[in-house]
Amino acid sequence: MAEPITGWIWDRNLRALLELLSRYSGYAFDETDWETIAAGVQDTDDESPDGWYSYPLAGTSGTLEVSLAQAVGGEEVSVSITGAEIPELQLRTDTLLSAFASH
Template sequence: MSDEEVPAVASKQDTAVETGRRRGVLIRSASRVPDQPGLIHAGWIWDANAWVFCEILASLVGYEFDDLDWQAVGTALPNTDDERAELWYSYPLIGTKGTLEVTLAQAVGGSEVSVEVRGEADDALRACIALVCDLAARYEMSR
């Protein structure tokens, strides 16, 4: 399917069957990699929300995400590319209640960051992670 054939969506929060670009609008699908083991959620967030996003994910598993954690993620993020799998950046969140791996990549030329969250999650944690991603894609979040 070419970029011109990708179905349009009403808003960035809507999901589409395919991913791609159409008229400068980035279209993401939460189900773009459904068969990957351990994948809890895949989507996108605004780059300005990346720090808060990581902090909230960390809190869900009982990990205190601090300035040094952000220094590692924030330094790596500009060198990522969401269109090249080998240029995504992964960071482990190992907490008292569980472990998550957050993988991020900057949309080149855009202000979006593609995210994937992996680990083991029950339905409640899975719903919380999806909600955090949706909020970080819809609203401006601050620390």
């Protein structure tokens, strides 16, 4: 099993991250997914081990388990992604985290 891919992104980039991860994993991400995740991540806290929200993106290339938590008092969202077993998906996931942390 591959190690989790972790990092942070700006909260304004969360939907774009999830849409691209879904596309790469073969998951049909839609408005209901976004509404569920947006509500779930609202009361999260990245400083609390129990303060994270997880959501599966079960696609044709496997299931990515995306765990999210907001930074208290900040505009960042901490991200941990498991299930990226294919090297190409690992690279894409890591690249997305880097890109969405810089914009």
